[in-house]
Amino acid sequence: MIVRAAWVFPIDAPALADGAVHIRDGRIEWVRPWSAVSAEDRAGAADLGGVALLPGLVNPHAHLELSCYAGQLAPGPLWTWLAGLLKLRESPDRVEREAQGVRDGAAQALLHGTTCIGDISRTGSAWRSLVDSPIRAVCFAELLTLAAAPPRDVDELIDALREVPQHDRLIAGISAHAPYTVPAAAIAESIALAARMERPWCAHWAETREEVAFLSGMSSALPPPIAALAAAAGIGGHAASPVAVLEQALERAFGADVDGRRRARAFVGALAHCNYLDREDIARLARLALTVVYCPRAHEFYGHEAHPLPLLLEAGVRVALGTDSLAAAPSMSLLQEARHVWRRVARGRHSVLLHPERLLRMITLDAARALRLDDRIGSLRAGKQADLAAFPISPDCAPGDALEAARLLIEAAPPACGVWVDGVRVH
Numbered sequence: 001m002i003v004r005a006a007w008v009f010p011i012d013a014p015a016l017a018d019g020a021v022h023i024r025d026g027r028i029e030w031v032r033p034w035s036a037v038s039a040e041d042r043a044g045a046a047d048l049g050g051v052a053l054l055p056g057l058v059n060p061h062a063h064l065e066l067s068c069y070a071g072q073l074a075p076g077p078l079w080t081w082l083a084g085l086l087k088l089r090e091s092p093d094r095v096e097r098e099a100q101g102v103r104d105g106a107a108q109a110l111l112h113g114t115t116c117i118g119d120i121s122r123t124g125s126a127w128r129s130l131v132d133s134p135i136r137a138v139c140f141a142e143l144l145t146l147a148a149a150p151p152r153d154v155d156e157l158i159d160a161l162r163e164v165p166q167h168d169r170l171i172a173g174i175s176a177h178a179p180y181t182v183p184a185a186a187i188a189e190s191i192a193l194a195a196r197m198e199r200p201w202c203a204h205w206a207e208t209r210e211e212v213a214f215l216s217g218m219s220s221a222l223p224p225p226i227a228a229l230a231a232a233a234g235i236g237g238h239a240a241s242p243v244a245v246l247e248q249a250l251e252r253a254f255g256a257d258v259d260g261r262r263r264a265r266a267f268v269g270a271l272a273h274c275n276y277l278d279r280e281d282i283a284r285l286a287r288l289a290l291t292v293v294y295c296p297r298a299h300e301f302y303g304h305e306a307h308p309l310p311l312l313l314e315a316g317v318r319v320a321l322g323t324d325s326l327a328a329a330p331s332m333s334l335l336q337e338a339r340h341v342w343r344r345v346a347r348g349r350h351s352v353l354l355h356p357e358r359l360l361r362m363i364t365l366d367a368a369r370a371l372r373l374d375d376r377i378g379s380l381r382a383g384k385q386a387d388l389a390a391f392p393i394s395p396d397c398a399p400g401d402a403l404e405a406a407r408l409l410i411e412a413a414p415p416a417c418g419v420w421v422d423g424v425r426v427h
């Protein structure tokens with residue numbers, strides 16, 4: 001199958017005005033300008049017309065099971081939100097409602113052009129709702145020692161991983177919730193496990209000022225109920241900055257010798273949020289292969305201070321965008337997340353580091369890297385899986401101006417008009 005589009009954004013190569021993509025057996029065969037397509041190939045091509053064709057968008061940080069609580073929690077600090085969420089989750093029909101939430105959230109993500117989602121499930125059952133979905137998913141089993149339900153330790157985490165019936169589009173990932181809810185030794189074990197099993201890994205990191213203060217040694221910084229649970233679980237006593245705590249976990253996982261340090265630097269995974277990192281921590285983070293996942297609209301919902309995105313990019317840290325859950329973000333649209341950054345952080349002005357094409361990379365290839373899937377998806381390149389998303393694009397775009405085309409796409413942030421996973425049209 002050959003598809004032609006007014007714009008093709010391969011992401012890891014320059015955008016093509018009037019381009020074409022050849023899909024065969026679920027993979028991309030080639031990407032080229034329409035002018036270079038042979039007469040024979042042109043005859044069978046499907047012309048999508050005035051659309052921008054991108055690799056399917058990748059959302060590396062979601063909690064789909066919380067989709068059923070959309071609109072039920074007021075904007076405000078994370079801790080207030082969390083208390084409200086725990087109350088909502090006491091409902092007797094929680095399991096069915098959250099399973100439906102996973103299906104609804106995944107369906108909404110697909111409509112917005114997301115073909116791969118990194119989903120963290122506290123119930124550990126989201127995969128049941130995703131196993132037959134056309135969306136590609138990394139289902140993260142989440143280690144959370146302070147929780148009432150498993151997985152609370154690494155053995156329970158391994159049990160949860162075993163439950164997920166992996167297939168081509170479904171991968172079981174490993175998540176350690178956060179450094180204030182999981183003991184340092186267990187975080188290190190989760191990292192070692194992910195490296196050994198070659199699985200995606202993620203954690204929430206430096207999300208609140210209180211967490212950062214807690215890690216620095218102020219055990220009273222967390223809200224009292226959480227502080228009491230953390231103390232009972234023996235979590236704390238780090239007396240270090242967030243990235244120093246991370247480095248300690250990596251050293252524990254891989255060892256402090258030359259080979260261990262090399263493996264620590266090469267460890268691929270995702271750190272959700274990183275809302276509160278200073279310059280020194282950012283410089284240390286830049287030496288690692290982890291990707292920061294910034295969730296712009298959820299960040300605003302929780303009323304955090306300005307995100308250090310410009311400093312992270314300046315230091316060379318890879319940053320991807322995610323949505324977080326629908327209990328905090330208004331939709332599953334990654335283009336709308338990119339628009340939020342464009343309007344509020346970039347303030348609509350290109351810079352060398354933050355411009356519309358870079359934002360498209362943050363919701364495709366960089367996000368795929370966060371999920372350890374960048375060799376399979378995230379860009380339109382020969383040999384990769386044919387996950388694609390087409391979006392209507394304004395006819396006002398000056399011909400040949402790719403940056404302007406990307407800007408118009410982000411400003412409009414429309415739902416997708418066509419979505420393919422493994423070369424199969426699913427929307």
Ligand SMILES: [Zn+2]
Pocket residue numbers: 061062063204272324
């Ligand atoms: Zn999260």
